[in-house]
Amino acid sequence: MxxxxxxxxxxxxxxxxxxxxxxxxxxxxxxxxxxxxxxxxxxxxxxxxxxxxxxxxxxxxxxxxxxxxxxxxxxxxxxxxxxxxxxxxxxxxxxxxxxxxxxxxxxxxxxxxxxxxxxxxLKDGGVFAALNSKHMGHLESQKRLWERYGHTQLELLDERRIREVVACDNYVGGLLDMSGGHxxxxxxxxxxxxxxxxxxxxxxxxxxxxxxxxxxxxxxxxxxxxxxxxxxxxxxxxxxxxxxxxxxxKSMPCGTQVITTAPLGDELARTLLPQDYCVEDCNYLLDYYRLTRDKRLIFGGGVVYGARDPANIEAIIRPKMLKAFPKLKDVKIDYAWTGNFLLTLSRxxxxxxxxxxxxxxxxxxxxxxxxxxxxxxxxxxxxxxxxxxxxxxxxxPHYPFPGGQLLRTPFAAMGAWYYGLRDKLGF
Known part of the structure; x- marks a missing residue:
């Protein structure tokens, strides 16, 4: 069995x-x-x-x-x-x-x-982090939209405020949702x-x-x-x-990859994320991270269409982590894994x-x-x-992926390449 x-x-x-x-x-x-x-x-x-x-x-x-x-x-x-x-x-x-x-x-x-x-x-507080002014404009619109539906536990973060919640120099601002968390x-x-x-x-x-x-x-x-x-x-x-x-x-399994560092210690962990909020950026192919109870950093990102398991997860995700937190260059990765989520054409x-x-x-x-x-x-x-x-x-309304099961993976990957290029170019 x-x-x-x-x-x-x-x-x-x-x-x-x-x-x-x-x-x-x-x-x-x-x-x-x-x-x-x-x-x-x-x-x-x-x-x-x-x-x-x-x-x-x-x-x-x-x-x-x-x-x-x-x-x-x-x-x-x-x-x-x-x-x-x-x-x-x-x-x-x-x-x-x-x-x-x-x-x-x-x-x-x-x-x-x-x-x-x-x-x-359970911890309260989640941050959407903006990498450019376009992202920031999106977050301002998102705040207005969510507040229209009665969701008010939101705070826009300017460049100074986001430095107070995440020690990453890449962000120009963000949106804090206190009903989010991890x-x-x-x-x-x-x-x-x-x-x-x-x-x-x-x-x-x-x-x-x-x-x-x-x-x-x-x-x-x-x-x-x-x-x-x-x-x-x-x-x-x-x-x-x-x-x-x-x-x-009408759906397609996709893989996402996650790594977890060795314990960072209270001081370094508090330096990275002083309020212990979780963070995700505003890219289409986004990165996300948070601290664990024992002060490790969990960092994830990337998408593998068709849910294949990459040969070296750390090689994919560690550079993303170091782009956000260069000071972790000597920190050991204790765990790396992949997991599948199900994508629909409409998302x-x-x-x-x-x-x-x-x-x-x-x-x-x-x-x-x-x-x-x-x-x-x-x-x-x-x-x-x-x-x-x-x-x-x-x-x-929902529709099958173009080309059926045979072509859904390359079509989706092509779309992701396009949006990934937009992420890099900032438009």
């Missing part, structure tokens, strides 16, 4: 203790079968259990194995395409609903951490899994869904068992494979229903930590018959 361990990441090395979870063997009956024990699946399971549903979660590897346990750990509001893009492409009512939800995911995370006493190193992402997932089990939910690990038998009473098959359910929630995102072909056609999440009883959410496009927690709530609402917010997402 295959036993897929966590990747050799800093998060896996510093994860909280978790109980062994069984492999599904035999037949199980439940109200809702959730495929995937990442944030989307765990959030859905928690909201459903709190509403009285019986829930069974199937995980192909281990809880938080995919993007939920490998990401940069940053709580970032809104979507990968911001609300102004949505406003231009949908009607005012749909835009209003989606705009109101854009800041809900971070609140859900904080509510979960408090309610279930999840130990995940967490240990794998420990958040493990804490949510424990909460699911505390409410009577069951999680099976090393139990990949290999086939969905559709119909009035759908059945999810694994290698050694099956789950009969009234409803199915497909929450595999970039790790779903071709289980649901119509979902795979907006895909939410919908297949038939009457199979629901899905996927395609966070690199903006998933907050959105996935919102998605779980929206999916649970739909299963309870409250579909207004679900429909606001489901009605977003």
């Amino acid at each position: 295959a036993n897929t361990p966590y990747p050799q990441s800093y998060y896996a090395a510093s994860a909280n203790a978790a109980p062994p979870r069984p492999v599904l063997q035999g037949d199980v009956e439940t109200d809702v079968c959730v495929i995937g024990a990442g944030y989307t699946g765990l959030s859905s399971a928690l909201f459903l259990l709190e509403s009285g549903f019986r829930v069974t979660v199937l995980e192909a590897a281990k809880v938080g194995f995919g993007a939920s346990g490998r990401n940069g750990g940053q709580i970032v509001n809104s979507y990968s395409r911001d609300i102004d893009v949505i406003e231009r492409s949908v009607g005012p009512r749909q835009a209003q609903l989606l705009g109101q939800m854009a800041f809900e995911g971070g609140k859900i995370i904080r509510e979960r951490v408090a309610k279930y006493q999840i130990q995940c190193d 967490i240990h992402p794998l420990n958040l997932a493990l804490g949510e899994a424990a909460a699911v089990e505390s409410l009577g939910g069951t999680i099976y690990e090393q139990s990949a869904a290999v086939r969905i038998e559709r119909g009035a009473n759908p059945v999810v098959h694994t290698a050694e068992g099956k789950v009969r359910a009234k409803f199915i929630i497909v929450a595999g995102n970039a790790y779903l494979g071709n289980l649901v072909p119509e979902l795979a056609a 907006l999440p895909q939410v919908g229903r297949l038939g009457d009883n199979i629901y899905y959410s996927q395609g966070c496009s690199g903006h998933g930590v907050t959105y996935t927690h919102l998605a779980g709530k929206v999916l649970a609402e739909a299963l309870r018959g409250q579909a207004e917010r679900f429909d606001a997402f489901a009605d977003l």
